[in-house]
Amino acid sequence: MNKYGIIGxxxxxxxSQKYFTQKFIDEKIENCVFEKFELPDIxxxxxxxxxxxxxxxxxxxxxxxxxxxxLSESTEAVQQMGACNCVRILDGKLYGFNxxxxxFEKSFVPHLKPHHTKALILGTGGAAAAIEFVLQKLHIGxxxxxxxxxxxxxxxxxLDKDILDEYKIIVNCTPLGTYPxxxxxxxxxxxxxxxxxxxxxxxxxxxxTKFLSxxxxxxxxxxxxxxxxxxxxxxxxxxxxxxxx
Numbered sequence: 001m002n003k004y005g006i007i008g009x010x011x012x013x014x015x016s017q018k019y020f021t022q023k024f025i026d027e028k029i030e031n032c033v034f035e036k037f038e039l040p041d042i043x044x045x046x047x048x049x050x051x052x053x054x055x056x057x058x059x060x061x062x063x064x065x066x067x068x069x070x071l072s073e074s075t076e077a078v079q080q081m082g083a084c085n086c087v088r089i090l091d092g093k094l095y096g097f098n099x100x101x102x103x104f105e106k107s108f109v110p111h112l113k114p115h116h117t118k119a120l121i122l123g124t125g126g127a128a129a130a131i132e133f134v135l136q137k138l139h140i141g142x143x144x145x146x147x148x149x150x151x152x153x154x155x156x157x158x159l160d161k162d163i164l165d166e167y168k169i170i171v172n173c174t175p176l177g178t179y180p181x182x183x184x185x186x187x188x189x190x191x192x193x194x195x196x197x198x199x200x201x202x203x204x205x206x207x208x209t210k211f212l213s214x215x216x217x218x219x220x221x222x223x224x225x226x227x228x229x230x231x232x233x234x235x236x237x238x239x240x241x242x243x244x245x
Contacts, residue, residue, distance in 0.1 A: 008060035056240035064126025083129035100130035103232030119169035177209035185210035195219030
């Protein structure tokens, strides 16, 4: 039995398990199972690596960054981002990849307009690192937004009309608004959102988060994280099953 899985904590609602279980049925892929591995502590990955049936796993909050010391090798993209969301296991060794960036870029680019030249990244976790990587690749200027102001980050409190007029792309990399806490949203001044803005939410459940709903009311382009997840899941599958690394 070939085993695949996802690590994170908590994992009450796993897109990946549902997606791959259905994929195995639809594509008549036999002798495969996809499991959830809730790891409050990343050190639990050492035991997983010893499971000879486990071919690979994807990674979600909060382990995309703290998996790095456990990787035998990783791609240049992972090293540049400092974040890994896909691991292939060979002979008990962990090899790290980042498919978040691939999924984000392919789902993000089709909706870009010429005036979308600067972005705000809400949150600073592992997913945000992949967004930063893609924006750099696309030569889109960006600033992070977090609760505490630094030399490089905006704080939520200082966001105003002038900043939102300049930064027409807003990417939510926080879990705010995820089911069941659907009444939550990042604390940005939505009154300054316009039809010229592009709001992208990495959250996919619910499909229309409060963040996106408030943007939609202002006529902004909106996109949730579902397509990104599908794209990165398929990329994970290729990595787990190809002949070479």
